[in-house]
Amino acid sequence: MRVVIAEDLFLLREGLVRLLEAHGFEIVAAVGTAPELFTALVEHRPDIGIVDVRLPPTNTDDGLRAAIQAREKVPGLPVLVLSQYVEQLYARELLADQAGGVGYLLKDRVFNDESFTGAIRTVAAGGTVLDPEVVQKLLNKHSRTKPIGRLTPRELQVLALMAEGRSNAAIAQRLHITEKAISKHAAGIFTKLDLALSDDDNRRVLAVLAYLES
Amino acid sequence: MALLLIVVVCLGGGAVAYLVIRRPEDVSAAISATPSRVRARGWGLLLVPIALVAGLLGASFWWLTPVAILLVVFGPKVATRLVPWALLAFGCLGFWIAKYGALDGETYGFVPVGSHRNVHWWGAGESPWLVPEAALFLAAGVLLFLRLDAPGATLFRRLVGRLHGGAGGPWALLLLPVLAMIMELFGLGWLGMNAGPIPSVVADLAITAAGVVFVLRRPERAAAAALAGLVFLGGYGLLLAAFWPSVPGGFFGAILVENRATAVIGGVQGAALLFAAARLAPRIYRGLPDEELAARAEQLTERVETLTQTRSDAVDTAAAELRRIERDLHDGAQARLVALGMSLQAAERLFGTNPDAALALVSEAKETSSRALTELRDLVRGIYPPVLADRGLGDAIRALALDTPLYTVVDVDLPAEVELPVGSAMYFAVAEILANAAKHSGARTIRVQLTHERDVLRAQVTDDGAGGADPANGTGLTGVERRLATFDGILAMSSPPGGPTIVVIEVPCALSSPKTSSC
Secondary structure (H helix, E strand, O other): OOOEEOOHHHHEEEEEHHHHHHHEEEEEEEEEOOHHHHHHHHHOOOOEEEEEEOOOOOOOHHHHHHHHHHHOOOOOOOOEEEEEOOHHHHHHHHHHOOOOOEEEEHHHHHHHHHHHHHHHHHHHHHOOOHHHHHHHHHHHHOOOOHHHHHHHHHHHHHHHHHHHOHHHHOOOOOHOOHHHHHHHHHHHHHHHHOOOOOHHHHHHHHHHHHHHHH | HHHHHHHHHHHHHHHHHHHHOOOOOHHHHHHHHHHHHHHHHHHHHHHHHHHHHOOOOOOOHHHHHHHHHHHHOOOHHHHHHHHHHHHHHHHHHHHHHHHHHHOOOOOOOOOOOOOOOOOOOOOOOOOOOOOOOHHHHHHHHHHHHHHHOOOHHHHHHHHHHHHOOOOHHHHHHHHHHHHHHHHHHOOOOOOOOOOHHHHHHHHHHHHHHHHHHHHHHHHEEEEEHHHHHHHHHHHHHHHHHHOOOOOEEEEOOOEEOHHHHHHHHHHHHHHHHHHHHHHHHHHHHHHOHHHHHHHHHHHHHHHHHHHHHHHHHHHHHHHHHHHHHHHHHHHHHHHHHHHHHHHHHHHHHHHOHHHHHHHHHHHHHHHHHHHHHHHHHHHHHHOOOOOHHHHHHHHHHHHHHHHHOOOOEEEOOOOOOOOHHHHHHHHHHHHHHHHHHHHHHOOOOOEEEEEEEEEEEEEEEEEEEEEOOOOOOOOOHHHHHHHHHHOEEEEEOOOOOOEEEEEEEEEEEOOOOOOOOOO
């Protein structure tokens, strides 16, 4: 899998390269600024771009903006955005084009290399991955005012994991229950929230997020 | 007259004889107490010699001495306070005599008064020592006036204080001699000191009185008027020198202009006056009152007070903040990094002997580093929210609203970016208000409006909760208010029972303005 990495701090950039190479990814470019990132994404058309939000030249959210621009030019170009902190605001902006192939994670998630490479693969395959912290904030917001308040604690757990972009199999593994049980929970959740249930994982994530963000 | 004196002497002698014969102990006590009594009467005793000297003016002033003695004996305090006035009155009388030649053939003090009339006030003519002596009396009166607290001294002190405190300073007093010289040019005297028809004397007195009132009421304007008068007199002197005798002569200040030579002296005097005016002008005009300036000074004083207070608050707040950060780092991330190092160290040692235990330690280390990161993240958010740095105030408030666990609508209308310090203060203020609303109000929705109009950055937070919030009730709003004060910002709250609660924050701030402004 061909990967473009954008990270301005040398140590972190080299660490990421080494980690991903160890997992068999092919690094086609490792850059340190937003304009370089844009060029690399548009020229190399990688299977995924792994992007730090804060990049030179202005050291604000240049990385995020470059990634969104690149996706405008190359629709659906998979991008996994990493950051020291997560904001719902940025998550919304990334998800706004509804094209999928988007991930938004805290940098610490890199520590867990299995879930990290899993997230890379999901996004590269056109899926959506959201950091649990963002999902938690989304759920907090709606726990008081929306039908989400009627979900059981187990259903809430499942909903959170669905929103993070996990498949039924992954959720089942995480919660130590069967996939069948997860399907049942998912059906219950979608009925309570009055959403149309879809078999497609990505659509399901988008539906859940659209609901939570409304 | 002689009969009266004999009667007085007899009565006095009889009384003394009676006392010496019948009450010797009283007399001896009186004699032994005399020095202390004399001391107690002090300056008041001066009244007696003054009266004696005044008595020399003529036989009709014989009564002054007994009255003075009676006053010294029975009203020592009154006598003391009268001394300066007596001296002043006698001094003035000397000038009066010199000017009008009254009391011909009598003696003023120790100087015989001549018969020559129309003597000018500095005492030419037959009695050259008359005016100096009068001046001595006047000077003594002036010196003792304040020292003995004569009637009117307090008023005088107040007036002098006023003149000194006034913007024109003591220069206002200059108006009086200038006025006198100008009046003299027009044939008027000063204080009515020119013999003349009654209307002209009345005019003298009226003009002089008006001058005094002017000096006291508007010292700064009076100083400016004196300056103008000096210029006029100077110009007149020069004209006199140039065009005499077409310019009428007479007295010009101290000079009686009668011929070409005296006219030239008048011209020199005029030039001196002009020179004095030129030297004085900057001093007087620097002190001129500018009402705008005065108002500005008041504003600035107030501003300095506010700044002193808010700066001290700001310093306190900053110190407390640094202490909190230090503590958070020390107990949080720093401690976790130490734990991390220890776990890794233990894992390193266990790798050969017990790989499973080593692996467990490494996962633990991973966990610890993750927690350290979370703590650092929270700390950074509290110091300076990254989204504010990335996106500015508008988006930072939007992000804040998204994180608020209530339905929150945000309207932002900012034509340009807010400077960082104000933006940060505004951000934390709104954050505190939103947190309060989420915690206490029981509201379902919150509306945040952020606007910038007429150089005022304004945030209004409205919730549809139960209301009845009291800012004094430990809601953290007082802290917000204090922090905003550093930027001259204010916070107002309306929260009637039943709601809605409206909190408004205003911070004066020009967008994208230079750092020297309050932004």
